[in-house]
Amino acid sequence: MKFVFLFLLLPLTARAYTLNNSIGARFDNENVNVRVGLNPTPCDNVDLDEVASLLNEAMDDFWNTVSTSRLQLKTSGSENTGDDNYWTGELCLTGGSCGGTPVPATSDIIVTCNKNTTNFPGASSLLALTLPNVISGKDIKGAVVLINDTNGSFGDLTRNQKIAVLAHEVGHAIGLGHSQESSALMYFKIVPTRTTLARDDRLGVTYLYPVQMDLFGAGCFLGTIKTLGDGGGTNSFWPTALAGLLLSLLLKRPKKESAASSPA
Ligand SMILES: [Zn+2]
Numbered sequence: 001m002k003f004v005f006l007f008l009l010l011p012l013t014a015r016a017y018t019l020n021n022s023i024g025a026r027f028d029n030e031n032v033n034v035r036v037g038l039n040p041t042p043c044d045n046v047d048l049d050e051v052a053s054l055l056n057e058a059m060d061d062f063w064n065t066v067s068t069s070r071l072q073l074k075t076s077g078s079e080n081t082g083d084d085n086y087w088t089g090e091l092c093l094t095g096g097s098c099g100g101t102p103v104p105a106t107s108d109i110i111v112t113c114n115k116n117t118t119n120f121p122g123a124s125s126l127l128a129l130t131l132p133n134v135i136s137g138k139d140i141k142g143a144v145v146l147i148n149d150t151n152g153s154f155g156d157l158t159r160n161q162k163i164a165v166l167a168h169e170v171g172h173a174i175g176l177g178h179s180q181e182s183s184a185l186m187y188f189k190i191v192p193t194r195t196t197l198a199r200d201d202r203l204g205v206t207y208l209y210p211v212q213m214d215l216f217g218a219g220c221f222l223g224t225i226k227t228l229g230d231g232g233g234t235n236s237f238w239p240t241a242l243a244g245l246l247l248s249l250l251l252k253r254p255k256k257e258s259a260a261s262s263p264a
Contacts, residue, residue: 017186017204018177025132026175026208028139030070033108034059034170036078039087043113045152051111051166052078054159058166061195062185063174066202071174071209073109086112091119091146094134105134106142109173111166114146127154127165130172143173164194176204 019025036052052075059073083104091114092098094105100118114120119129126148134142145166147154157165164185171186178188181200197205 015203016181016184016200017179017207019204019208020132020172020175020177021135023135023138024175024208025135025138025140027071027108027141030209031072031074032174033074033076034173035076035108035110037081037086037106037110037112038078039081039084039112041084041087043087043147043149044115045155046113046147046149047155048078048111048113051147051162054163054166055111058163058170061163062167062197062201063170063205065197066205068202068206068211069209070211071205073170073174081110081112086110086144086146087114087149088116089114090116091129091131091133091144093131094142103133103144103146106144107134109143109145109170111145111147111169113149115149117150119146120148120150124148124150125153127157128169130169132173132175140173140175145169145173160195161193164191167194171201171205174205175208176201179204 089103090100132140132143183198
């Protein structure tokens with residue numbers, strides 16, 4: 001029984017990730033396009049051509065590496081937005097109240113620059129700001145990543161730091177909030193030297209986008225996490241506990257029972 005309880009208790013301390021909103025919204029499509037939006041007026045301080053060239057690595061070195069997540073982020077270079085409001089607008093939830101001209105609604109994920117001081121007040125140290133700004137029910141339809149164009153902070157980063165910052169912001173765009181885990185890419189303080197995801201990041205993206213496993217695989221409960229966890233938003237305890245219980249029962253074969261039950 002101790003063996004079983006160990007599995008049940010592990011999920012209580014095993015995760016620190018949070019979700020980006022109280023409803024636990026996520027993209028309903030497992031293939032999400034990430035593109036750079038070129039404004040009619042060029043950014044003052046951000047090189048969007050460079051950003052477009054870095055996005056591939058930001059996706060493939062981080063979020064596309066998680067085998068337990070069905071999410072695949074595709075990059076498609078840059079495109080003209082045809083709208084300077086991406087550059088000058090205020091970032092608001094579409095359909096919500098907005099003090100100024102809003103950043104336009106979009107589909108999938110668009111990355112661009114923004115110089116609105118409501119988004120980046122004063123001499124803001126924020127490198128970027130992200131919001132899934134088009135949400136229908138519990139589905140994210142579109143998200144915007146705005147790189148701070150009020151100063152040159154982003155441009156002063158090294159290449160790898162820029163990649164880590166872009167990956168962190170896309171983490172918000174796909175529905176993740178900040179993590180308390182200091183090793184995580186989604187740690188609440190941006191640490192732009194990350195080169196890979198931490199376990200907590202992988203748990204978070206797997207919670208939002210669980211891969212559908214075969215019935216007899218050890219992770220077969222992963223496919224039901226979405227349903228079981230929806231009520232609490234950030235609640236992943238019971239589906240994870242159930243998976244732990246299943247695993248413990250599978251592993252607790254009669255001939256190994258004495259070894260499994262003995263004090264460690
Ligand atoms: Zn963040």
